[in-house]
Every structure is written in C-alpha cells, then in structure tokens.
Amino acid sequence: MTSGRELVAVLEERVRSMRHGERVPSEHDIMARYEVSRSLARSALRELEARYLVRRVQGAGTFVNERLDYVISRSRKPSLHATIAEAGRTARTFVVAIGSHSAPEPLADTLNVAPGTPLVRLERLAYVDDEPTMFLQEWLAPDVILHPEVGLTVIESVEELLRGSGHDPVRAWFRATVDPPPPLVHDRLALPRGSRTWVVDSCTRDGGTGRPLMASRAWTRIDVIRIVCELDDDFRPAP
Amino acid sequence: MTSGRELVAVLEERVRSMRHGERVPSEHDIMARYEVSRSLARSALRELEARYLVRRVQGAGTFVNERLDYVISRSRKPSLHATIAEAGRTARTFVVAIGSHSAPEPLADTLNVAPGTPLVRLERLAYVDDEPTMFLQEWLAPDVILHPEVGLTVIESVEELLRGSGHDPVRAWFRATVDPPPPLVHDRLALPRGSRTWVVDSCTRDGGTGRPLMASRAWTRIDVIRIVCELDDDFRPAP
DNA sequence: GAGCATTTGTCCGTATGTATT
C-alpha cells in the first residue's frame, strides 16, 4: 500500500461488499494488513465515515452503514416507519415531551390561529434499530385531537391519530434543507461533533377542508436516512 | 487553550465575526497564538471546513466561507444567477459541451418521447466568484429551440432561451438529495476528496400546454450553495 | 460490581511533499 488514497479506495470496495452492521477491520488490523501507520488507517476510516459508509463507535469498533431512502412529497403517503420496515430494519418512536404552549408568531401564521393561542406541542424521538435518528417537534392546531393525553403516549403515528379523530391529513407544505442542529437536538440524537442533519419543516392540512391540523419540524440524522425531496408533476399520473 | 473542542469553538466565533473571503489565521499562526500542536490546529480548521464555515486552499491559506441560499420550488421563478447577484456575488455560466444524443430510457419517459429519439444535450458549468460551483446536464425536447447552436453559446440562461422561442417554461417536477458526485463531476467542480453535492433532477414544461421542454440534472457544491426545497401550499396565496 | 482487553478518541512531535504567491 503506498498512498492514503489507495487505502481509502481498497477499504471502500471492501465495505461496499459487506452488509449493514457487519464489523469493519479495526485501525490496528488495517495497520498490520496494509502496513500503514495508525494515523493513515484512522484518516481512511474517518473518510468512509464522512461518506456515511461506516459508523464508528468508541470502544466498540467500526461497522458498515447503509442509509435508508425516505422520499418526501405531497403524493407519497408512506410513513417513515413503513419505509424503514420495508428495508428490513426496525423503527420505534417515543413521546419525550407533551404540553400546552402558546403559539409563536410564525407557527400561528402557518396554523392560521391568533398568536398566543394555546397549542399542544409534542416532542418525539424516533429510533432506527435502537439508534436515535429523528427528533420531531409537532404543534397541533386547537381541538383537532380528542383526549391527546391518552392517545399520544400510546400511538406512535400522529397521522393515524389524526385520521382516528376524523381528519384526512395530507402534507400541504414542506421545506427541507441540510444544517447543523441546535445543541439540544445535537444531544438528543447523540451526534458526533460537527455533524449536520436534515431539517424538514412541514404543515399538515385536512385534505377535504384545507384546515391546518399540524405544523412540525424534524431533525434527521443524515448518516442514517437519505431524504429525497420530490415535487409532484401535475401533468403526470401518480405511480 | 486546553482542548480541541474549545479551539474549534473559539475559532468558530472568530470566523463568524468575519466577512466572506477574509483570511483566517494559518495553521502556524494558530499553533503560536493558542499554544497547540499543528495537528490540533489542522483538525480544528478541518472541522470548520466540514461545517462549510471556511475554505482551505493548499499553498494559499484558509478563508471565510459564506454559503448562499437557493430555494427550489414550483412557484419561485428567480434563477440562480439572480439569487447570487442579490447576495453581492457574481455568477457566470459557460457551455462546456453541446451535442445530439439519443434519449436514454428514463429521460425519454420524462420528456414523453420514444426511447432513442435524438435530443440536444447541453453541459454547462456555473461559476460563483470564479469558483466552479454547479455542473448541469440538460436535455432539450425535440424542436423546442430554433438554431440551438447559435443561441446556446451566447445566452447563459436556458430559461430565457426557451422563453425567446415562444414557450412558457415552468418547473413541473424536481427531485433533490445530497450524494457524492460521479468522478467526472468531481473533477469538473474541483472538489476535495470525499465531498458530497446536491443532486437535483428537474423537468421543465410549458405552463400553458404542459408539453415537456427540458429535463436536467444539476450537481451543486454543498459548501457554496445551501439548497432549500420547498413544496408550495395550495391553500395559501403565494407571497 | 470490578477487572481486563479491545477499540476508537485526543493529543503531541517530526519530516517531507506540493501548490500558491
């Protein structure tokens, strides 16, 4: 082995031939096998980590990582949970906080209520294969859900809850980009230093009446999920 | 200075107080000023680079970097050039290749022509402040443009060209995500190793007839542009 | 719970190569 670039290429090929979760040779193994210094082995693995091909855990090792695609669009209904289950992985969501807060300015505008109107705010944390992966803040318009205290600790999907309350929830608007998360979210997702997340703001309305039901912001680990934003083509039939 | 984490925080604050393009202290300066080793100074600057806060150029130095926002949606018309000009930066686009190619399968489908139909393919390279920033591949539906050889080497905006040919171009569909670019694009954009780009596929139609005019794929430097995808809310008036 | 080996994280120091100015 002569250069770090080669080392990265060799390791990448090897990693790509392995399955999600499999163990990647340790830094020490790589030193011995390819006769390079530890710093070079480290930098190669770190580059693969930056490309989301591996995950590294101090004390445990380096493991192959496979990102899951999640398409966001108006027409596609499948939840994150369904998408993840299809890929043979498991997803679970927990409510970490629930309370009544008065609507801040931009949210009041989105939900079409007067500023200061009390809203139910949910904070949820979604795990993929026991890894904290998505942190959600959701504001529910007044009176869209009956007995929220009961339903929300039990039901994992707010969409189902809305449907159960007699609504027809559709994603009416979203805005997505990639950004560093605020410190609170950084901790919740146990992110490594300097990492970025998908940030998706969204508004859910009733498909029939157009009434705003919920506004949300979600931070998603970019190394676990690959979000694909799609604008529907009104001139083509939905698949 | 005790830890690398502090050093990053201190440098980040300093960088954030500076303006785009300003010179950041060199690795050597940081060693002397904060009494750390070169490797620590390096890793700190590299982390700021990973957060898109600085750009590093071998032999030249490290410079403050400020990303530009570019919103993609159906309703927003402004071109990338206009967006960049508003931020006080300059954008230029060059046609690097133009030729006739038979339509590959997915493109033929998008443009609603038979597979193998000859299409005009454009390759363009957009510079922001003399930095190669976006590489575009564009396929034009048959006969949508008169005398393409003449117009395309002169006009920087294909949208204007379409308008000049009597069409009413609107963005009918897009799909956006973040991914490593293919090697050819990696070279064109002079990217550092292991970096990712925005990848935006798009289809432009005539707003009146719905006729497909153009399909395109664009790779954009994620450290120069922050793309924001937005789905319009049909229940709210456009701003 | 304690102890231990393994593995990655964080530092240091040094030397040489390469691109820019």
Added chain:
DNA sequence: CAATACATACGGACAAATGCT
C-alpha cells in the same frame, strides 16, 4: 527562486468507551 501554507505520512502516549469475564 524563495517563502508561505496546506497535504500527507510516520511514530508515540494517554484517555475514554465498550464488551466480556
């Protein structure tokens, strides 16, 4: 050509987290 600045690579030491006994 020379000076500057970043890139690459070596080596070593210790810290911190994990997983197992």
